[in-house]
Amino acid sequence: MAELFSRIGAETPIKARLKVSDLSISRGGTPLFAGLSTSVSNGDILWIQGDNGIGKTTLLGALAGLNRAETGTVEWSADNQPCEARDICAYQPHKSYAKPSLTAHEDLTFWAKLHGTLSLTHHALEKVSLGPKANVRTQHLSAGQKRRLALAKLIISQKPIWIMDEPAAALDSDGTALIDELVQAHIARGGAAIIASHSGARVLSSATRTLTLRATT
Amino acid sequence: MAELFSRIGAETPIKARLKVSDLSISRGGTPLFAGLSTSVSNGDILWIQGDNGIGKTTLLGALAGLNRAETGTVEWSADNQPCEARDICAYQPHKSYAKPSLTAHEDLTFWAKLHGTLSLTHHALEKVSLGPKANVRTQHLSAGQKRRLALAKLIISQKPIWIMDEPAAALDSDGTALIDELVQAHIARGGAAIIASHSGARVLSSATRTLTLRATT
Amino acid sequence: MINYLANPVRFLKFSKIATPIFGWLSLAAFIWGLYLALIKSPPAIEHGQAVRMMYVHVPAAWCAQMAYTALAIASLVSFIWRHPLADSAARSFALPGTAFTFLALVTGSLWGKPAWGTWWQWDGRMTSVLILLFIYLGYLAIWNIIPERKRAARLASILAMVGFINIPIIKFSVDWWNTLHQPASISSPGAPGFPPEILWPLAIMVLAYTFLFGWLSLRGIEADVVRSRIARANTKPAATAIIETL
Amino acid sequence: MMRAMIKRDLTLAMRSGGTWLYGLFFFAVFIALSAIALGGSLNLMRPFAPALIWLAVIFSAMLSFPAIFQTDFEDGNLAQFKLSNQSLLSLCMAKAISFAALSILPLILATPLAALVFDMPLQNVMATMISLCLAAPALAIYGVLSSAILAGRQGGGFLIVLITTPFIIPLLIFGVEAINGYAQSALAAPELRVLIGLSLISIAVGLPAASAALKAQLE
Amino acid sequence: MMRAMIKRDLTLAMRSGGTWLYGLFFFAVFIALSAIALGGSLNLMRPFAPALIWLAVIFSAMLSFPAIFQTDFEDGNLAQFKLSNQSLLSLCMAKAISFAALSILPLILATPLAALVFDMPLQNVMATMISLCLAAPALAIYGVLSSAILAGRQGGGFLIVLITTPFIIPLLIFGVEAINGYAQSALAAPELRVLIGLSLISIAVGLPAASAALKAQLE
């Protein structure tokens, strides 16, 4: 495990902080939520809970800088300097984003090149048990294998804040255990994680904060 | 609930039977499984278990008549007459198959028309708690809402054998309870279900049979 | 002035007064202009009665270009300052602009039949107006195809700005490529020009079109502002967030 | 249940923000670009006008071909269709009808406008429209067939152009010739009869072939 | 990291079972169909040959435009790209380069073959190829820009044709005129210089606009 996070581990970890103030986002004319404020920094695990369609995915998108806030702000900072989402956040969306005609290894390598972490690809692939499938095109991977590939991309991103949407969906019990392990190791090395999930995976019981979106009646 | 399954309930239930003999399917040159035989008929719940990538989805595809068997056969029969998969099977794939620019109601209505069960659409939509979202385009539905819409399509199909791939993924706890309820009611009315799932939903504990695919070592 | 109006509330106040003024001015100018054009002014020597088409055609062609310029400026403002009112303005300029372009094409070809014997010529000026119509249609199509308002505004404004750079290029290349159409006899200095009994009604018709453009755009902006108000009116959030620290 | 299918396709088209009209834009753009490329002289282009209009219709239609089954295949609707109790043949027929209504009919209606910019004589305009109408069923069915064969291949778009070309060449030849034929013998022109024949053949052969191709796609 | 992006796009193209070559097929089909529609007489068509070749290149390129960002947008790769530490400008540049290499270069190389079909004099073939080469950067960048604006819209394909047409018309006019210009003053022809100018403008304006459009898509 140690090698994987060596870059965060070896250097003094970046002091990453994500601060949400008074955030509201609406869809289809009605605000999904309003006046939401919270913050996440090194060592935090924020578990976002809530029923289907309550707005978890939308919120995660805003935290990752992919949706613009309607009112309120989302601010990112690294070592107390304001920065952009992409400097500190990695986002695992609900849908896997692998190129169908690339092999698992090629797809991962591409992202590793962009993140400058080429040396980690092999480890990451083994870590998520896709070693034997490295040369299979991602279009042929099973649902769970695709999710594992997305996990590997989280690893190679080497970003301090992981934003994960429903990471346990379609994974078997080994897979859920793997998420636990990865997140724990990430936190141990000074990372933080924001996880939207229905299933209370084990890692979530060690969440430092929960954010529950509950329908107003 | 009673209205929903009235057609199966009112008529004497079709004696549906799905028989698998000596089935093998391979992918990428290696057989996923070989010599598989089993059968499913009214009142059965078959729970298919197995690790990621072991071949559950592939097997379900074959049972629904969407993948051709390599060796061995899959036979479907209704009232002891051989028939085609489409006469007795409804298939809920892993990916939801809603048309992005139709509203939830329109999308469901289309399938109800094809199945001749137009009168059930409203009930089905309410049943899966999509009533308030009936006029939202399916592209704007959340991940869980899309899965619920797929469940509604299962209801309106009025087919005796339900084949479900990972139905609980992305659903909240209400959603999992809903699956339990729907499947139990379906069985009570003489239906059968084949479910591939990692999470042991409550309904699965009442499964009459489990089929576990385990990696050969 | 623009800064003052940038607030939607103040804008609505302003437009409540300004819109009817534009409307009535336009109507008055149309009545006067059409009277001069159709009844008072003499038929031209070469074109006969068909010259009366000019009073509808030339102002339409000018306003089409003016509307595009306004559209491009509003787009620039919207792109840089992300001001919602600028979005509304840009969007509201586009529809009348398209209509004027279309009108210029239709009146031009109605005039072409008596003047040149064909409805259409692949001549530089006419082709470039056709292309202007394509640009407008593309712009409107983007608004139409993208449901998220802010995104649509941004993407449309990019297209409008790049399209504006493109306009001199098109004009230059197409003018140079094939010329048949009347050279600019009013707009270019030192050109022979028209006699005053043609020039006057033309000028009034231009005014009428300009006021019409102002009226249509103001109404468009008003409707758009009100529409986005209604969209924001329902403010009770669907969910409340409960944050617990463990 | 063809009705339900056609209704759904029409609704989808209306919902798409006017996308179905863009075939018409392509038609206009094609005419404009070819006129510009050929130099813009009406006298030079007049003899080619019907040919250019035919080309514009054919390319515009061809480029809509891939869409016929592509999205239904990708989002899993086609698989569900196979599992419903409906015949694939009626699915293909429904698709051909909605394609003809949405993607060919507007082009035929726009022909007079196109004729205007080439200054075509009225008789030729009539002839062009009639020949296009008679060829429309064949065009739609070739589209359904090729889209069924290539559903789900990425980049199927260009390939579709390639595989439908041989079928479309006869339509094009007789369609363009029909304009001369019509000038001589009006509706009795033999070229028009050939077009009718081609459309009938395509119904008899093309539709069953398309439904067989779909079936093959799904197993 | 433009290298990685270009490499990935080239690999994807090679993996797609030759889809990238279909642009070439379309080019061939276009030439063939227009020759058939225009009646097939060489003497009649020879003066139009460069125009037809230009049209074939432009349509073939235009039809590949939507693909530039479409799949990357749909499968979420573009969002991930935004979250990587790479600039969207260099992404656009990489896309323009791989588009030029995969979708325009083969067409330019195929020009002599098309010229053969029309029995064009050698000098005109040279002139056509040179004018196409000079216009290629502009063509690629307009493609990137329009695809960035329309990424993720269904039916974007036809609409792209509409919104790029105004940009492409000057290229077409000067490109076709350049063939005469070249006959008179070879490489010194003013039309060729205009083409270079248009390409430079498109680099200066089109690329930043495309990256702004992508940014807008992702927020």
Ligand code: HEM
């Ligand atoms: C569809 C066809 C036509 C189009 C698109 C068209 C377009 C235009 C445009 C854009 C202008 C404004 C030029 C400027 O900026 O100064 C204009 C002006 C004018 N057009 Fe047309 N035109 C068409 C047909 C005709 C015809 C058939 C005639 C008569 C023979 C004509 C006569 C004029 C005149 C006299 C002017 C005023 C020129 C000046 O003083 O600037 N046009 N037209």
Ligand SMILES: Nc1ncnc2c1ncn2[C@@H]1O[C@H](COP(=O)(O)OP(=O)(O)OP(=O)(O)O)[C@@H](O)[C@H]1O
């Ligand atoms: N145009 C629209 N009109 C009405 N409702 C809309 C529109 N667009 C989005 N919505 C609603 O906004 C919500 C988006 O929720 P989001 O995807 O963030 O949910 P989620 O909490 O991630 O749910 P899940 O657990 O199912 O993934 C949904 O309820 C959806 O129906």
Ligand SMILES: Nc1ncnc2c1ncn2[C@@H]1O[C@H](COP(=O)(O)OP(=O)(O)OP(=O)(O)O)[C@@H](O)[C@H]1O
């Ligand atoms: N072309 C190929 N080459 C190698 N392996 C392949 C190929 N195509 C498919 N496979 C393998 O076949 C298996 C298909 O499994 P399937 O999708 O049925 O799994 P599953 O049991 O449904 O898994 P999950 O729980 O993840 O959904 C995967 O392991 C996949 O890697």
Ligand SMILES: [Mg+2]
């Ligand atoms: Mg979600």
Ligand SMILES: [Mg+2]
């Ligand atoms: Mg599976």
